[in-house]
Amino acid sequence: MSERRSFWGFGRRKSAEAQPEIPAPDSAAPDSTAPASATAPAASAAPGTVSGDTGVREADVRGTGADPAGTAVDTATEPAPTAGATAAKDGWFSRLRKGLGRSSNRLGDQVSGLFTKKKLDASSLQDLEDILIEADLGVDTAMAITDRLSQQRYARGIDADELQEVLADEVEKVLAPLARPLEITGEAPFIVLVVGVNGTGKTTTIGKIAAQQAAAGKKVVLAAGDTFRAAAVEQLKIWGERSGCTVVAGAPKADAAGLVYEALDAAADADVLLIDTAGRLQNRAELMAELEKIVRVIKRRNPDAPHAVLLTLDATTGQNAMNQVDIFGKTVGVTGLVMTKLDGTARGGILVAIAAKHKLPIHFIGIGEGIDDLAPFQAEDFARAISGL
């Protein structure tokens, strides 16, 4: 059993295919005069107040509205888990298990069907391997599990509970080296670029991270770099208002790289700058070129930045996520993954296959739309939850 990391992993500083038609990358110098406004959040803004005019999907800003300060625990100042942190941890695990219920039920139902026989034989092991592959765990993990079973248990058979333990163990082995909290430390502002396909949860993830960072006492600036979708800007502003973060937004359809340039200025004295980008399919070269331009603009200001490039992946998309990791990785140098929407999908196993193949750090997982529904990824918890333990 691996050592449990603390629930919240932030370090203190110093310490389908609806495709947006993003205009072709603008050749204007990004340091030109893209209109931008630093939006000071209204203290009185009610969470979830969504204007009908904005077209903001209500679900896009659904959060608890609760004070995020009550939910985050800063590990730097908290050497031992408090009763509250333990309760939060337990609460998170039961929600994770519930969220992954469809994935684990799918596995569990199919696997239990194999145990009508007293012993595992070559044919039931082959069936098991097929089930694991169909559950998106990937060929390598599926084979590792069946190999281990054939070596250790073949002769005497195995019951369903033992199989769940073996499954959890093997899944944890794949995931544990990659479960790394996003360390927002060192540089200030720490610049995080968030990229991904349409609707994978970029804006929501930024809103949640912003709330956690603000609750930890950081000064956070949000850049509404999704200039394509007006509703995305409104959505980000609402998240910003909730956590008291400055939001830098431009005119609709403004050049995204120019907006990012303005945001870099606005964030000069901030601890963290979180940059939202428009969703784009990984096979649209011109849209991927726009992302490269954003990275160039950032690097021109700070060659070490962005300090993190997060790719959000929607767990419900299954195998397509593999290809997204490939192409976004090649284009903008993804440094870590956020897997969203693990609640309510039967395809959560894809995270294991992605980990086995791409070996990128997995920073966060999302199991809902609310402000509390994003937490640092913990391999053991995930492995046990998906195995139905």
Ligand SMILES: Nc1nc2c(ncn2[C@@H]2O[C@H](COP(=O)(O)OP(=O)(O)OP(=O)(O)O)[C@@H](O)[C@H]2O)c(=O)[nH]1
């Ligand atoms: N159930 C669930 N819904 C989520 C999760 N994360 C995000 N969502 C929802 O997914 C939808 C899309 O999220 P956004 O944050 O707008 O996604 P995006 O990637 O910014 O979207 P585009 O800007 O259109 O590319 C919203 O309705 C969110 O509330 C999650 O972990 N679980």
